[in-house]
Amino acid sequence: MKPYDYLVIGGGIVGISTAYHLVQSFAGARVLLLEKEVGPARHQTGRNSGVIHSGIYYKPHSCKARFAKSGARSMVEFCQQHGIAHNVCGKVIVATNAREIPLLDALYQRGLHNDVPVEKVSADRVQDIEPYVRCVAGVLVKSTGITSYVEVCQKLLELIEAGGGDVRFGQKVRRIHGRDGVKTVVTDSGDFEAKFVINCAGLHSDRVARMAGDDPGAKIVPFRGEYFELVPEKRHLVNTLIYPVPNPDFPFLGVHFTKMIDGSVHAGPNAVLALKREGYFKTDFNVRDFSETMAFGGFWRLICKNLGEGIKEMHRSFFKSAFVRSLQQLIPEIRSEDLVPCKAGVRAQALFDDGRLVDDFLMVKGHGTLHVCNAPSPAATAALEIGKSIVRQLA
Numbered sequence: 585m586k587p588y589d590y591l592v593i594g595g596g597i598v599g600i601s602t603a604y605h606l607v608q609s610f611a612g613a614r615v616l617l618l619e620k621e622v623g624p625a626r627h628q629t630g631r632n633s634g635v636i637h638s639g640i641y642y643k644p645h646s647c648k649a650r651f652a653k654s655g656a657r658s659m660v661e662f663c664q665q666h667g668i669a670h671n672v673c674g675k676v677i678v679a680t681n682a683r684e685i686p687l688l689d690a691l692y693q694r695g696l697h698n699d700v701p702v703e704k705v706s707a708d709r710v711q712d713i714e715p716y717v718r719c720v721a722g723v724l725v726k727s728t729g730i731t732s733y734v735e736v737c738q739k740l741l742e743l744i745e746a747g748g749g750d751v752r753f754g755q756k757v758r759r760i761h762g763r764d765g766v767k768t769v770v771t772d773s774g775d776f777e778a779k780f781v782i783n784c785a786g787l788h789s790d791r792v793a794r795m796a797g798d799d800p801g802a803k804i805v806p807f808r809g810e811y812f813e814l815v816p817e818k819r820h821l822v823n824t825l826i827y828p829v830p831n832p833d834f835p836f837l838g839v840h841f842t843k844m845i846d847g848s849v850h851a852g853p854n855a856v857l858a859l860k861r862e863g864y865f866k867t868d869f870n871v872r873d874f875s876e877t878m879a880f881g882g883f884w885r886l887i888c889k890n891l892g893e894g895i896k897e898m899h900r901s902f903f904k905s906a907f908v909r910s911l912q913q914l915i916p917e918i919r920s921e922d923l924v925p926c927k928a929g930v931r932a933q934a935l936f937d938d939g940r941l942v943d944d945f946l947m948v949k950g951h952g953t954l955h956v957c958n959a960p961s962p963a964a965t966a967a968l969e970i971g972k973s974i975v976r977q978l979a
Contacts, residue, residue, distance in 0.1 A: 591778035595619025599784030601971035631929030655966030675825030809853030885939025
């Protein structure tokens with residue numbers, strides 16, 4: 585059989601969106617999507633909060649800022665077109681004390697720079713939306729929404745196969761080598777040849793890039809996001825999405841409340857180092873993954889710069905009472921018995937050797953390859969736009 589024109593590695597939403605856009609854009613092209621799991625969206629995509637982000641947080645003119653805004657619009661349109669449950673419910677970002685007002689003002693200005701519809705609101709206005717929140721001021725972001733990215737992936741897969749694309753699950757990539765302009769992707773179940781390979785392997789994207797002989801320019805360090813869920817009788821405490829003002833020096837948005845598309849309410853995440861790239865439980869451990877992180881100088885430089893916040897995150901991870909106190913800064917009525925653990929996620933965060941976070945989406949092009957080497961949040965929101973962007977690079 586002749587080689588595929590395009591082979592995509594990774595069955596999360598970015599890989600699936602890329603394969604979809606390849607099928608849609610290149611009539612007659614042979615497209616193959618490979619995923620190591622037995623089904624789609626088993627890692628970052630299937631374990632996130634389902635938020636359709638607005639783009640308020642991201643550095644102006646960055647890919648994150650541009651793709652989040654356009655991606656939110658195209659994601660809502662896709663859900664509308666295909667009958668996928670979604671809700672543009674908006675969210676409030678709140679300052680809980682006077683010291684946070686300058687940070688809230690700076691975030692508001694960033695929203696304006698990013699052309700995101702934002703509104704400064706008083707504490708009373710916040711309470712009109714979220715009666716149980718206690719704060720001194722807030723920013724309302726009406727364009728934020730929620731959906732199920734698993735359902736989005738399932739619909740995209742249907743469209744890929746309807747358009748003539750091939751999808752193979754249970755195909756863990758072991759090696760990649762090339763000859764005469766053709767790449768051979770070796771999996772546990774066989775070899776697949778393609779003229780061009782696109783790596784959307786998420787937590788393993790840096791390793792897949794190196795398999796292909798390309799330098800990803802950064803290393804993935806996994807951070808586990810730990811969540812609790814409000815018991816059903818306490819769901820009335822949250823109507824939409826409630827976020828604190830983020831610490832601008834820390835790479836995470838802080839512990840927040842998210843009303844999920846199924847009506848449940850999640851609280852979190854608490855972000856701690858995962859000892860395994862797919863380490864969803866505190867006890868998960870992988871020698872190779874852990875050793876690579878410990879031997880990476882960039883990780884230790886990051887830790888030194890964020891030691892105080894890191895200690896707080898670890899403390900909240902091991903002591904539920906500390907986690908509850910963080911939530912009570914937003915909603916004082918929350919009690920420990922109101923929260924039950926729910927599934928965690930692992931964020932594939934790329935780091936440079938000097939300890940800097942790769943703050944934007946990172947795509948690395950090789951010979952007959954393109955590697956998506958950093959696609960954390962808002963990648964799910966932006967997935968349709970990321971797929972379009974990749975296809976434009978190949979046209």
